[in-house]
Amino acid sequence: KQEVTQIPAALSVPEGENLVLNCSFTDSAIYNLQWFRQDPGKGLTSLLLIQSSQREQTSGRLNASLDKSSGRSTLYIAASQPGDSATYLCAFQGGSEKLVFGKGTKLTVNP
Amino acid sequence: DTAVSQTPKYLVTQMGNDKSIKCEQNLGHDTMYWYKQDSKKFLKIMFSYNNKELIINETVPNRFSPKSPDKAHLNLHINSLELGDSAVYFCASSQVQGTGGETQYFGPGTRLLVL
Numbered sequence: 001k002q003e004v005t006q007i008p009a010a011l012s013v014p015e016g017e018n019l020v021l022n023c024s025f026t027d028s029a030i031y032n033l034q035w036f037r038q039d040p041g042k043g044l045t046s047l048l049l050i051q052s053s054q055r056e057q058t059s060g061r062l063n064a065s066l067d068k069s070s071g072r073s074t075l076y077i078a079a080s081q082p083g084d085s086a087t088y089l090c091a092f093q094g095g096s097e098k099l100v101f102g103k104g105t106k107l108t109v110n111p
Numbered sequence: 112d113t114a115v116s117q118t119p120k121y122l123v124t125q126m127g128n129d130k131s132i133k134c135e136q137n138l139g140h141d142t143m144y145w146y147k148q149d150s151k152k153f154l155k156i157m158f159s160y161n162n163k164e165l166i167i168n169e170t171v172p173n174r175f176s177p178k179s180p181d182k183a184h185l186n187l188h189i190n191s192l193e194l195g196d197s198a199v200y201f202c203a204s205s206q207v208q209g210t211g212g213e214t215q216y217f218g219p220g221t222r223l224l225v226l
Contacts, residue, residue, distance in 0.1 A: 043201060044217040098156040098167050
């Protein structure tokens with residue numbers, strides 16, 4: 001059974017700091033790894049998707065990496081801003097179309 | 112333009128009632144999903160449909176019955192609602208191409224509270 005773990009569960013940083021969110025998964029048969037953002041009371045917004053053949057993806061201040069051999073992915077946020085405050089979810093997709101989600105990291109960026 | 116929409120946004124009802132949640136996507140995707148996010152914010156797949164056919168059913172109680180009248184719609188009907196059904200239900204869609212690059216797009220969620 002696939003498990004996805006996200007560490008830390010919560011993170012509070014001052015504005016401008018660079019930070020890393022971690023995600024680990026137990027099944028090496030990965031199809032892709034996706035990072036989502038969820039704002040309070042809202043749905044999920046897709047941030048980055050890394051296919052199994054890729055090592056990283058970048059979008060603006062966000063960079064996600066994938067290491068299949070160690071079963072890990074990281075989401076790097078550069079120069080954090082208060083608007084980055086949200087819960088960040090990592091999701092593993094294996095052989096089927098379903099996504100297996102971690103429990104998320106709640107990020108607070110303080111002005 | 113809303114890509115994936117759900118109605119209603121909020122649903123408060125009594126135990127034992129039957130209710131439906133509707134989902135529509137205008138992205139032209141072939142695959143749609145229902146996810147449940149519990150009180151601890153843990154998000155878990157319930158069902159997946161591809162071109163109106165059920166492809167994933169994650170041992171959800173049979174009180175939950177998804178219905179897909181066409182590939183742009185996936186509705187969720189819940190019979191005999193129980194307190195434990197209180198959660199946020201998210202609909203999503205994607206275009207499965209077999210390349211590994213298919214992002215899932217999520218609706219805004221339906222917040223169900225069973226009293």
